Amino acid sequence: MENLTVLGQRWFKILNLILWIALTGLIVACQSPASVANTSSVPGAQSPTPMNGPRLNGDATVVLTVNDRPITIVVNGQDAPYTAGNFVDLVERGVYDGTIFHRVIRSPQPFVAQGGDPQSKDPNVNPQAYGTGSFVDPATGKPRYIPLEILPQGATEPVYSKTFKSAGISQPPKLSHTRGAVAMARSQMPDSASAQFYIALGDVQFLDGDYAVFGYVTAGLDAVDQIQQGDKLQSAKVTTGLENLQK
Structure with missing residues (x-):
């Protein structure tokens, strides 16, 4: 009976988390109405052609530095070539350096640490707007x-x-939302991911099939566990596999 009670409490917490996410519109998205409207107004935003973007033909290793501590991510270009290619390309461009982890959810259950909004490193942007930005390609x-x-x-x-x-x-999916998974944030439209990403703070497989995992933290999970909302991503560097990036 005691085991059933513990199991029931665990499921109750999980259901509460799912309900809370649904009510707040979180689901790891760029969730503000303004960002959704802006995404839908961009020609081609809802159905971009995969071949138009950077592609990672193999794996790469990226090291994030947060609170002076390294977090190593193996980026999987075998199973998510364009999602991985986009991330590695943005890392190499320095897009993530100085951005803020603007959403960190640990209660009632460990959920995600989300960051990577390029506008979060602009001191003139209101922090309330963090989570609504995208990468603007300087070429276009x-x-x-x-x-x-x-x-x-x-x-x-x-x-x-x-x-x-x-x-x-x-x-x-082959790449599941287990603890340490790294995936792309997006709005309600499937093809609206740009730069924002999140790290799963626990096993959150209820996101599987809805959001694109492209890698896993292989070292530094203790540093991930220490990330607080408002912490800065000091730097992001590609340490191996850059030769696999096809632009």
Whole structure:
């Protein structure tokens, strides 16, 4: 009976978390109405062609420095080539240096640490606007968005621009939202991810099939556990695998 009680309490906490996320519109998205409207107004934002963006043909290693502590991420270009390529390209451009972790959720259950909004390093931007920004490509002067890209287990090609539910896929993704997973944040539109990313602070597999995981923290999870909302991402560096980036 005691074990059933503990199990019931655990499920109650998980259901409360899901309900709380739904009510606040969090679900790891650039969730403000303004950002959703801006994304939908950009031509092609809802259906970008995967071949138009950077691609990672293999793996790469990225080291984030937060609170003077390193966090090592292995970026998976085998299973998420365009999502991984976008991230490595932005790291190499220095887009993430000085950005803020603007959303860190640990209660009632460990959820995510989200950051990477390019506008968060601009002192003239109101912190309340953090989480609504995208990467603006200097070559075009327009935001760059990438398609939702998730590879089902047993498949040879990722599903693009659709959640698993909307695509009628029942099997789980190959890259799951286990603790330490790194994935792209987006608005309600599948193809609205740009620069913002999040690190899973616990096993949050209820996000599987809806958001694109592209790598995992392989060292420095203790540093991830210490990240507080408002902490700065001091630097992001590609340490290996940059030769796999195809622009």
